Amino acid sequence: MAQAQTPSHTWKLTLAYDGTDYSGWQVQPRRRTIQGTLADALEQITGERVLPQGSGRTDAGVHALAQVASFALRTNIPPENLLRALNRILPANIRILHAEHAAEDFHARHNAVRKAYEYRIYRGEICPPFLARYVFPLVWPLDLSAMNIAAAHVIGRHDFTSFAATEPELSQRENPEFAPPSPLRTLAFSAWNVEGDILIYRVTGEGFLHHMVRNLVGTFIDIGRGQIQPDAIPQILAAKDRSAAGPTAPARGLFLLSVEYPATEQAC
Amino acid sequence: MAQAQTPSHTWKLTLAYDGTDYSGWQVQPRRRTIQGTLADALEQITGERVLPQGSGRTDAGVHALAQVASFALRTNIPPENLLRALNRILPANIRILHAEHAAEDFHARHNAVRKAYEYRIYRGEICPPFLARYVFPLVWPLDLSAMNIAAAHVIGRHDFTSFAATEPELSQRENPEFAPPSPLRTLAFSAWNVEGDILIYRVTGEGFLHHMVRNLVGTFIDIGRGQIQPDAIPQILAAKDRSAAGPTAPARGLFLLSVEYPATEQAC
Numbered sequence: 001m002a003q004a005q006t007p008s009h010t011w012k013l014t015l016a017y018d019g020t021d022y023s024g025w026q027v028q029p030r031r032r033t034i035q036g037t038l039a040d041a042l043e044q045i046t047g048e049r050v051l052p053q054g055s056g057r058t059d060a061g062v063h064a065l066a067q068v069a070s071f072a073l074r075t076n077i078p079p080e081n082l083l084r085a086l087n088r089i090l091p092a093n094i095r096i097l098h099a100e101h102a103a104e105d106f107h108a109r110h111n112a113v114r115k116a117y118e119y120r121i122y123r124g125e126i127c128p129p130f131l132a133r134y135v136f137p138l139v140w141p142l143d144l145s146a147m148n149i150a151a152a153h154v155i156g157r158h159d160f161t162s163f164a165a166t167e168p169e170l171s172q173r174e175n176p177e178f179a180p181p182s183p184l185r186t187l188a189f190s191a192w193n194v195e196g197d198i199l200i201y202r203v204t205g206e207g208f209l210h211h212m213v214r215n216l217v218g219t220f221i222d223i224g225r226g227q228i229q230p231d232a233i234p235q236i237l238a239a240k241d242r243s244a245a246g247p248t249a250p251a252r253g254l255f256l257l258s259v260e261y262p263a264t265e266q267a268c
Numbered sequence: 269m270a271q272a273q274t275p276s277h278t279w280k281l282t283l284a285y286d287g288t289d290y291s292g293w294q295v296q297p298r299r300r301t302i303q304g305t306l307a308d309a310l311e312q313i314t315g316e317r318v319l320p321q322g323s324g325r326t327d328a329g330v331h332a333l334a335q336v337a338s339f340a341l342r343t344n345i346p347p348e349n350l351l352r353a354l355n356r357i358l359p360a361n362i363r364i365l366h367a368e369h370a371a372e373d374f375h376a377r378h379n380a381v382r383k384a385y386e387y388r389i390y391r392g393e394i395c396p397p398f399l400a401r402y403v404f405p406l407v408w409p410l411d412l413s414a415m416n417i418a419a420a421h422v423i424g425r426h427d428f429t430s431f432a433a434t435e436p437e438l439s440q441r442e443n444p445e446f447a448p449p450s451p452l453r454t455l456a457f458s459a460w461n462v463e464g465d466i467l468i469y470r471v472t473g474e475g476f477l478h479h480m481v482r483n484l485v486g487t488f489i490d491i492g493r494g495q496i497q498p499d500a501i502p503q504i505l506a507a508k509d510r511s512a513a514g515p516t517a518p519a520r521g522l523f524l525l526s527v528e529y530p531a532t533e534q535a536c
Contacts, residue, residue: 016398017397018398063397063398092395092397092405093400094397095397096394097394126355126363126365127360127363128284128363129284129286129331129362129363130284130286130331130402132286132360132361133360137360
């Protein structure tokens with residue numbers, strides 16, 4: 001009874017991780033996941049078992065520079081102390097960058113208004129071992145301007161069914177009340193750039209379907225190789241059929257860069 | 269008989285590796301090592317079982333930007349083909365940078381005249397997960413000028429017993445004819461530098477004793493923290509006693525940068 005009356009506080013954590021050694025964000029039985037590892041560390045510090053909600057579920061091998069997670073705790077602990085305690089307990093491949101109190105109803109996924117991703121392709125002949133976990137090495141000639149014409153076609157509001165995983169996510173398959181999400185998404189930015197030996201695709205949008213960035217990148221690579229015309233993107237979108245687009249690019253090149261929230265969500 | 273008459277060629281390979289997931293360079297029973305992984309790949313390509321000789325034995329977790337290995341093969345294969353075949357077979361955390369024919373008597377360890385190492389300390393509050401395998405994170409205040417005074421004291425020819433592992437290497441312990449190597453070594457360069465959030469120690473010399481760079485770094489860190497005076501280095505060297513120096517710095521911050529050979533060894 002006393003416990004139920006203790007007021008709980010909503011927390012917002014910003015975290016970076018190297019996803020190589022994890023089976024993605026979401027908890028799964030007998031698998032090492034970011035969400036599960038974070039929940040274990042929080043329990044070790046506070047004695048409370050909570051399931052941090054991420055802004056989205058990164059796949060196995062996908063990295064994050066600034067993923068955001070929310071959860072409620074009854075334990076009263078200064079944000080700086082929680083940050084330090086978590087970074088002491090968590091493995092070095094997960095780091096908490098910020099820990100702060102948030103508005104009581106703050107939810108990292110429901111309240112997100114914009115997310116940014118980056119995909120990195122290594123273009124050199126021999127990929128340095130120290131980059132191997134963080135890039136997709138590809139030595140084929142690629143037509144960058146064709147890739148940028150294609151990338152511009154997906155800006156705006158579209159039905160992205162052709163770029164969404166055909167299988168719903170694991171958790172959704174297990175849910176008998178599962179209804180497929182709307183395939184409409186709005187992208188604000190989508191372009192390729194060269195930085196030294198690395199070709200970088202950056203994309204921002206209000207939200208993304210499962211595998212959507214990796215499926216866009218796989219299609220842009222086929223366009224860069226001349227196997228698909230860059231102006232075929234509108235027809236691929238119109239087909240609303242996964243088989244109309246290119247393959248799924250490997251997870252290791254993908255980074256969740258940032259998640260934005262309305263200004264009022266930032267303070268508490 | 270026919271096989272014995274086939275002339276064998278000496279090879280020189282230059283390779284980079286992320287040592288995190290290996291038990292060091294040297295083959296050991298039931299352990300994943302760089303030397304063993306390279307030998308397996310060479311056997312898969314040529315059918316010949318050879319043991320590549322490294323310029324030195326990097327410890328578990330130590331990285332290399334340009335380790336050199338030598339071995340002899342009877343198989344006749346163009347250097348570029350051997351390089352490509354090895355990079356196809358080897359895991360992405362080992363990359364062959366150059367493959368070339370060498371003089372018949374070339375030996376990567378015996379002929380090396382100079383080696384360069386680098387040790388990286390991350391000074392930021394929160395170490396990015398993508399650097400965690402490649403730096404030693406250390407937030408304590410460090411007196412860089414004291415560390416550089418100390419680093420300068422080891423330049424020249426000295427008895428480095430105080431900075432050498434007290435245990436001989438595994439392979440040496442198993443050798444009944446083992447005689448300890450001379451503890452005299454000549455260092456040509458030894459200095460600390462700041463590059464952004466990273467403090468880098470660079471050292472070059474004709475050769476190094478086992479654990480010598482990590483023991484120098486551990487001592488310099490104690491000096492940076494004010495626990496040892498920088499001008500105590502000559503006494504520490506004179507003591508010829510491992511317990512006179514500081515602790516061994518962790519392997520993950522250490523990189524073998526390069527190995528040099530006399531100009532006549534470069535061509536074949």
